[in-house]
Amino acid sequence: MRTEKLPDERGYFGEFGGRFVPETLMEPLLQLESAYYKIKRDENFKKEYEYYLRNFVGRPTPLYYASKLSKKLKARIYLKREDLCHTGAHKINNAVGQALLAKYMNKKRLIAETGAGQHGVATATVAALFDFKCTVYMGEEDCKRQEMNVLRMKLLGAEVVPVKVGSRTLKEAINEALRDWVSHPEDSYYLLGSVVGPHPYPMIVRDFQRVIGDEARKQILEIEGRLPDYLIASVGGGSNSIGLFYPFLEDNVKIIGVEGGGKGIETGLHSASINFGKVGILHGAKMYLIQDENGNVSPTHSVSAGLDYPGVGPEHSYLAKIGRVKYDIATDDIAIKGFYALSELEGIIPALESAHAIGYLIEHRDDFPEKEPLIIVNLSGRGDKDLGIIYALWEGKNG
Amino acid sequence: MGSLQYKIKNRKKKLVFVPFFVAGFPDFKFLENFIIKNKDKIDILELGIPFSDPVADGPVLQEINYRAILNGVSLENTLNWLKDTEIPKVVDIVFLLYFNLLYDRLEEKLQKIKDIGVKGLVIPDLPLEESEALLPIFDKYGLDLVLFISPTTRKERREKIIKIAGSFLYFVSVKGVTGERDELPQEGINFAREVRMETDKPLIWGFGIRNKSQIENLYGLVDGVIVGSAFGRKLLEGQDLQSYFDELYEATL
Numbered sequence: 001m002r003t004e005k006l007p008d009e010r011g012y013f014g015e016f017g018g019r020f021v022p023e024t025l026m027e028p029l030l031q032l033e034s035a036y037y038k039i040k041r042d043e044n045f046k047k048e049y050e051y052y053l054r055n056f057v058g059r060p061t062p063l064y065y066a067s068k069l070s071k072k073l074k075a076r077i078y079l080k081r082e083d084l085c086h087t088g089a090h091k092i093n094n095a096v097g098q099a100l101l102a103k104y105m106n107k108k109r110l111i112a113e114t115g116a117g118q119h120g121v122a123t124a125t126v127a128a129l130f131d132f133k134c135t136v137y138m139g140e141e142d143c144k145r146q147e148m149n150v151l152r153m154k155l156l157g158a159e160v161v162p163v164k165v166g167s168r169t170l171k172e173a174i175n176e177a178l179r180d181w182v183s184h185p186e187d188s189y190y191l192l193g194s195v196v197g198p199h200p201y202p203m204i205v206r207d208f209q210r211v212i213g214d215e216a217r218k219q220i221l222e223i224e225g226r227l228p229d230y231l232i233a234s235v236g237g238g239s240n241s242i243g244l245f246y247p248f249l250e251d252n253v254k255i256i257g258v259e260g261g262g263k264g265i266e267t268g269l270h271s272a273s274i275n276f277g278k279v280g281i282l283h284g285a286k287m288y289l290i291q292d293e294n295g296n297v298s299p300t301h302s303v304s305a306g307l308d309y310p311g312v313g314p315e316h317s318y319l320a321k322i323g324r325v326k327y328d329i330a331t332d333d334i335a336i337k338g339f340y341a342l343s344e345l346e347g348i349i350p351a352l353e354s355a356h357a358i359g360y361l362i363e364h365r366d367d368f369p370e371k372e373p374l375i376i377v378n379l380s381g382r383g384d385k386d387l388g389i390i391y392a393l394w395e396g397k398n399g
Numbered sequence: 400m401g402s403l404q405y406k407i408k409n410r411k412k413k414l415v416f417v418p419f420f421v422a423g424f425p426d427f428k429f430l431e432n433f434i435i436k437n438k439d440k441i442d443i444l445e446l447g448i449p450f451s452d453p454v455a456d457g458p459v460l461q462e463i464n465y466r467a468i469l470n471g472v473s474l475e476n477t478l479n480w481l482k483d484t485e486i487p488k489v490v491d492i493v494f495l496l497y498f499n500l501l502y503d504r505l506e507e508k509l510q511k512i513k514d515i516g517v518k519g520l521v522i523p524d525l526p527l528e529e530s531e532a533l534l535p536i537f538d539k540y541g542l543d544l545v546l547f548i549s550p551t552t553r554k555e556r557r558e559k560i561i562k563i564a565g566s567f568l569y570f571v572s573v574k575g576v577t578g579e580r581d582e583l584p585q586e587g588i589n590f591a592r593e594v595r596m597e598t599d600k601p602l603i604w605g606f607g608i609r610n611k612s613q614i615e616n617l618y619g620l621v622d623g624v625i626v627g628s629a630f631g632r633k634l635l636e637g638q639d640l641q642s643y644f645d646e647l648y649e650a651t652l
Contacts, residue, residue, distance in 0.1 A: 010528065020498055020524045022455040023547035024574055026556070165461060171452065178454045183575040185551055281499045281524070282452060294473040295500040296451035 011199020016314035089381030097208035115170035117149025119193030124158035194237025195313035198284030209243025240380035260302030261329035304352035351381030401566035419627030423472030457578030487516035519543030580607035
């Protein structure tokens with residue numbers, strides 16, 4: 001199986017992907033694609049991107065042996081510490097890359113959507129760093145769930161626009177960002193934060209996130225002298241997971257993506273697009289999509305705003321379809337268990353998104369036949385942003 | 400040449416008048432009465448099927464899409480409604496719908512749409528690249544695919560679009576989403592002049608129309624005009640639609 005060559009020239013990963021956008025956005029997408037292919041071969045761009053990753057973001061991030069969790073689960077578990085990136089999550093890798101691309105394209109303004117606020121913060125950060133104007137769209141519901149991130153974006157000089165339609169979460173934020181871009185295609189650059197959207201975004205975001213997997217692969221070979229048995233990462237749109245998975249796709253490594261199981265599949269309140277959606281088109285791409293029988297996109301739920309999205313990247317859709325990656329789910333409760341466990345055992349408070357991967361591993365350790373499997377878990381972000389949610393749960397339990 | 404193209408070309412008036420309504424809003428009965436009453440004024444009826452995520456639409460049509468879905472409007476019950484009315488027999492209809500509403504069981508849906516008597520489809524998120532492979536399927540069901548030309552569409556691309564477009568081209572007059580604007584955009588006027596030189600295919604002007612003088616300024620420039628959000632706003636605000644509708648209609652004579 002060769003996945004390295006995808007997407008094809010039409011932006012497809014097998015049957016998934018493409019460019020389902022209003023005509024006004026086709027020209028901007030074609031320009032973006034050609035600019036991207038140019039800078040991809042440019043040594044100066046590569047040097048600049050690596051300079052900022054090292055000196056601004058703080059890469060490479062450690063691959064940390066979680067000794068107590070390993071002992072508890074009878075496994076050798078390594079955490080890829082994206083939580084130690086500047087701004088607290090992997091999102092900054094992509095934001096730096098795309099901001100440099102926007103600079104190269106002479107754009108003056110960045111537009112972004114955000115769910116949990118991590119991508120919005122990352123975009124506001126690079127806007128400050130590289131002197132762009134910046135507008136971030138964020139669902140009103142997410143603004144409430146993640147108010148500290150709203151404050152951070154404002155401090156960084158960005159305009160934050162709460163989106164007050166529909167479910168008021170990430171999906172609507174992307175709609176609004178697309179509408180802004182349709183209205184300002186010349187001077188504005190849409191800095192999309194996940195491996196979703198029309199081609200070339202799923203490819204660009206993947207390429208700027210693969211540094212996670214490239215580093216992890218080198219690190220595990222140095223430390224353990226062999227490749228891992230498993231990779232595990234949470235999947236919302238799918239940028240942290242594709243970043244870790246991509247460099248291992250041709251290897252003999254088992255890969256598991258964990259979708260948000262929400263309040264349980266039977267309740268219908270989840271965001272497990274691959275497991276319980278069907279193929280559809282949203283935000284410019286064909287992918288697995290949670291939708292009703294009429295083709296309208298259904299409301300989703302996850303305790304973590306970053307996973308609360310009805311679709312999933314076209315490349316993930318493809319990897320699921322061909323069976324290369326196993327996609328499973330972790331409910332809110334399992335994620336919260338993972339959140340507590342990592343905090344107590346390892347002294348690391350994970351983002352609720354990443355806690356889905358940790359919780360899944362704890363819950364499913366017995367499903368792994370190896371006596372002592374070697375596992376890399378992507379710790380995509382730190383949990384500071386989620387303390388309000390955890391606090392509310394405590395109040396609920398103890399109050 | 401599609402039947403609509405013939406009709407547009409041989410019109411005995413300045414512009415064809417293409418009102419846009421979202422199916423089932425404010426409700427099916429109101430729309431039916433209004434359309435039947437005004438059947439002789441409507442050259443082509445553009446009927447939108449509501450979608451949860453209408454990214455090409457501005458605030459008025461977003462709100463109407465949202466409310467229509469809450470009212471349970473779908474492609475299926477829109478087709479059932481049309482079947483029981485005179486509308487398809489007395490008015491030429493094109494559907495506007497986002498591609499996800501068609502994607503699943505595509506051919507079954509196209510067959511039903513054809514059977515009702517709908518003439519064409521406007522799919523705002525299906526650009527040239529994605530439509531090429533689907534054209535034979537739309538053809539099979541005799542449905543005209545209406546393609547868009549927008550101010551960002553470059554010349555080489557316009558040539559390709561013009562070549563495969565159906566009865567008319569949906570001329571997007573501004574960079575942006577649907578919604579009323581006070582003036583005709585100069586950018587759009589200049590662009591229409593340029594496109595006019597490149598094709599005989601009818602151009603129907605969309606986006607931004609709300610008053611008579613805008614329509615009058617389109618004489619000789621394009622072949623027709625779509626009015627959507629302006630009517631939608633009247634309906635949302637519960638105001639009288641008829642006199643306003645007549646005023647804009649008369650401007651197309």
